[in-house]
Amino acid sequence: MEAFGDNVGAETGLQIWRVENFKPVPVPKEFYGQFFVGDSYIVMDTIVEGEYKSMNIHFWLGKDSSQDEKGAAAALTAQLDELLGDIPIQHREVEKCESSKFLSYFPNGVQYLWGGVASGFNHVEDESKPRLLHVKGKKKIAATEVAVSWDSFNHGDIFILEHQSRIFQWNGRESNPFERIKACRLANKIAAAEKSGKVKVRIVDDVDEKDAIPEAMLEVLGDRPDNIAEASCDSVTPIELHRSPAVLFHVSNSSGAMNVTEKATAPLSQSSLESGDCFLIDAAAANKIFVWKGKDADAEERKKALQQAEEFITLKGYPASTAIEILPEGGESTYFKEYFSDWNHVEESPGLKYFNLRPPKLFCVSDAEGELRVEEILGSLEQTDLLPKEVCILDCFDKVFIWNGKDASEAEKASSEGFAKKFLETDPRGRSIETPILFENQEDESDDFKTYFPEWDNNCFVDPHQVLLEMAVQMKLLTQRQTIC
Secondary structure, eight states: OTTTOTTTTSSSEEEEEEEETTEEEEOOGGGTTEEETTOEEEEEEEEEETTEEEEEEEEEEOTTOOHHHHHHHHHHHHHHHHHTTTOSEEEEEETTOOOHHHHHTOTTOEEEESOOGGGTOOSSOOTTSOEEEEEEOSSSOEEEEEOSSGGGOBTTSEEEEEETTEEEEEEOTTSOHHHHHHHHHHHHHIIIIITTTOSEEEEEEOOSOGGGSOHHHHHHHOSOOSOOBOOOOOOOOOGGGGOOOOEEEEEEOTTSSOEEEEEEESSBOGGGOOTTSEEEEEEGGGTEEEEEEOTTSOHHHHHTHHHHHHHHHHHHTOOTTOEEEEEETTOOOHHHHTTBTTOOGGGSOHHHHHHOOOOOEEEEEEOTTSSOEEEEEOSSOOGGGOOTTSEEEEEOSSOEEEEEOTTOOHHHHHHHHHHHHHHHHHOTTOOOTTOOEEEEETTOOOHHHHTTSTTOOTTTTTOHHHHHHHHHHHHTOSOOOSOOO
16 A cells, blocks of 8 residues: 555545656645646545445546556556455546546536646646636536637636736636636635635626726736637537447457457346456447456456456547446446346445445537537536526436426427437437436426435526625635626
8 A cells, every 4th residue: 555655545535646757646635626638647536434435446647648657547546456455446537538427526627737747847836927727618617728828718718817816717708607607616716725725816707898807917918809719619419329239248368369259238137247257348339338357257357457448449449538447346336237137236345335326417408509419417416507598307317307497498398308218218228218207397396306416506597696706705715896707
């Protein structure tokens, strides 16, 4: 345990290490959520309650991280897994293609920053150097460092400018108020944690008046140009193009080369898994490959689980960003089990049995671009993901809710039930088409529906601007203004 510390995995909490010179170096908690694109990281989430324990280890790969660093992150993750008794579930995460579970650890969003260990970066910042973050995301925000220039701005998104003792949040005129709330949370997180509460956040509105831009902001960016780029649409891929049944393969390296043999198509049977072997589920329709390690499988083969998944992705021609999840027998995730119609829970590990509740999935149905699209909303569920102008589908596996925003178009409302049925028919896990579909209307939601969203607030839909103002005042980091966004 020495490389990761003696108490790793001993108590509930999130731990993050950055890979530096092939060793794990702890990241200070105030910088959790920051990822430098030239680096690789290891993120471990632990839940301990008495004798019960659940652990997930993610190794995150920045797009500019070297192959050596990426290899070290994978090797260190395997080492940590072995030190913890092969109990954790391992996940490979690729920059900007992270899993919903990974994103849920960072409710204020993630930051993708320039640089890395190889460039000599460390967390001691040069506060005289300004930094501009492009905050984007229709529902779950991510902040990407961009050039400190008006050329980086557009009317559709939000930008956070950090400079010395000031943080400015510039709200594009076409950004929606819920995005502004989430961007404000991120700005305040930066002010409170990363800047030790020594700086203030100021909201700047995207208006044409010359005096609307604070002088301190102009000192960094120069005079505002007459033309700023228009809003750009987020690219959303219709989900039906990506849904097909998952396939179970037996994996072997006994001949020196990977050999995969197709065994079955979802819904699968648990009896297809044999403790003496390793198996792979091709769930690329859900952008994921699972590798299941039988407890009696050859030790060398178990160690090659990640290599098997990566070789399989290459063999199939799938995107290199395809997520990988590696599971030990007896420590399977709930999502993995859902691919099996007859899973026997008697032998499941106590930790997972206690903690691993089935995570619901949220989708929004929108025709804002002139075409009906369905988009999955990643990360933990929040009420602010429910926009009045949209229809949302909450898939709880044993039931499906359809939530109608009061300002949603008639086309969106009319199509939602058809989309929900299509979810069931085309789910890679093999779902029953008899799964109940329940309807919910904005401001008349059932108690059952509300329980899936923490801290439900009936006033949330009334005035999101006021929600932002109250949040800012409560955090004591913003000055009250008549118009805050």
